[in-house]
Amino acid sequence: LASMNLLTFYRNGEFQADEYVHATRLWTITLEISVLMAQFPSKEIAQRSYDFRTLGLGYANIGGLLMNMGYGYDGDEGRAMCGALTALMTGVSYATSAEMAGELRAFPGYAKNADHMLRGTRNHKRAAEGAQTGYEGLAVKPVPLDYANCPDQTIVSMAQDAWADALALGETHGYRNAQVSVIAPTGTIGLVM
DSSP states (O other), X not given: OXXXXXXXXXXXXXXXXXXXXXXXXXXXXXXXXXXXXXXXSSHHHHHHHHHHOOOOEEEEOHHHHHHHHTOOTTSHHHHHHHHHHHHHHHHHHHHHXXXXXXXXXXXXXXXXXXXXXXXHHHHHHHHHTTOSSOOSSOSSOOOOOOTTTOSOHHHHHHHHHHHHHHHHHHHHHOOSOSOOBOOOOXXXXXXXX
């Protein structure tokens, strides 16, 4: 697990999206390396970790970031910014995972999950594009990215590009990791930060 402090990317009244993407790529690689170095409480958990190579990249301090930017945590702009940052982080992380799969092979359980993973990636790409329809195999439609209310259109555009890359690279190489991101309750992490 790793949580990036979003407030560290906010300087001079601007969110440093390129630095956020760079950090996301570095942390995805670091977490992938940690799968081999981690200690697990049981053989079964260790085997699952090796078979699926799940990661837990996330962020903390979204509230602090939004307050500094002047947006309400529960306002349209705040929710849209949170969605765009999450879409960007996860899309970049899956694209990085697919790049690693091109060099190191996909995770061992990928072959039997490939159709589902690619369908999920296509659905995420559609959501990042703000689509209301066209989702595959979902009983409940996701909430698409609200790019109209996002105060930073650069992040929206970057998120859309990241999911396009994640899909194209995944179709070619598969993914090194079955899961790349998680947004945990960050009360304790927030206190530390």
